[in-house]
Amino acid sequence: MQRSFVFFLVALGSWAFEKGFAEEHFVRIWPENPVVQFGGSLEINCSASIEADAIGLETAFRREIIGTGSNWKLFRLTNISDWNTNSLCYAKDSGAKTAKATITVYNFAKAPLLHTGLFLEAGTLMKVTCDAPEVSPADEATFDLWFAGKPLTFITTVMGGLASAQAEIASSSVGDHELICTVSLGPVTRTVKKTVNVFALPKPILQIGSSEAVVGQKVNITCGVEGSASPGFKMQILDAAKTLASSNVNEHFLQHAMIAQQEDNEREFICQVTLTIDGQAKERSVSKKLTVFYGPQMDDSSCPQIWTWKEGSTTTLTCSALGNPTATVQCWKDGRLYKIGKPQLIQIEHDGIYQCNATNQYGFDVRDVTIYVEPSQSIGHIIGYIVAVVAFIALVAGVVYWISYKQKIGIYRLWQQGKQQQSPQNSMEQRFLNKNATV
């Protein structure tokens, strides 16, 4: 019991001694995270709480001691060629922990590449990429991107040995701006710059003097611009077919005057701004339609003047007119309105001359329309029938007469035969017959 208690005290004492010893002994390394160019050299200072003789450095690289103090040793490591390796400072027999330094070896990288368009329309976004090829270790590379004097936010990606940063650039200020990408690895930085031209097409504004005009009225078409503009822009006034007016370079106002004609109704006018950027024509345009009002007009195609219809047929009279607004057309005959545009059963009474009147608030146009109605039985047919009937009756009468004549001849011959054979006592009858024959 007593022996074991003594043993416990001894064990406790030795633990406390060792612990206290370990705490007052230490090892330090400096620098802790050195970055070294591939194949280069590095100085490492190991210091400790004990004499320098006991200080050592564990490393994979060739080393030499280049300085010693009372409690430190300075080592030079040469021909450093392994990526991410650890080196350890230690103090022999002190019980102190070792101190570790992680050496990052970088390769000299090629100059970064900046991928960007050289022209950017003001107010639009453009993607840019800065690539750091063959930078090693790629994930240690850090980027810094600036455009037009302002830092950009970007995302970096590492794929294989390629580190790259992607950002979007935008500017509302017209002119040349610098895009800068800096790639850093350890103490080495490489920078690449490109000039991006921010251009702006001004906003075209089209005004049609009076977007609604009456035929013959003067109409002014003006093309103007607003907003920031890159120098060198031009304006044009166009319609679907041709250019009506062109401005000089950098002019801000263009006008085209015209007299409104019937065919200008619904005509579209375009105000266009053009700027040539890098040999490419960029354009912005705006368009408007002109409304021209005019009185009704009827012609042979809209309102044919002669119609020939058959009695009993179903036909539609069509008569319309050009005009804006659309004209109302009415056709009259003998003070009565005829339903145009609707199928009608044609009767003889429809025959005649109609007066058609097309009207809108800008005037009217009048046109005579003649309708001929052919009777279903024409006079020619009726005469034909009468002639045929008369001829038939005459034929029948002729036949009847001929038959009755033939019969009379037959009776007479019989009578003649009979007379020659008769006796004289029939003299009374014969006298009568003789008398009749002589009559």
Ligand SMILES: *[C@@H]1O[C@H](CO)[C@@H](O)[C@H](O)[C@H]1NC(C)=O
């Ligand atoms: C090494 O480190 C120790 C302790 O920090 C310091 O006193 C000494 O000056 C250093 N030696 C060199 C050469 O930097």
Ligand SMILES: *[C@@H]1O[C@H](CO)[C@@H](O)[C@H](O)[C@H]1NC(C)=O
């Ligand atoms: C059209 O423009 C001319 C010249 O700018 C102006 O004198 C005229 O009064 C304008 N006419 C109309 C109808 O706006």
Ligand SMILES: *[C@@H]1O[C@H](CO)[C@@H](O)[C@H](O)[C@H]1NC(C)=O
């Ligand atoms: C045609 O109609 C218009 C408008 O209703 C009227 O003023 C004009 O006298 C008419 N013309 C004829 C020939 O009926």
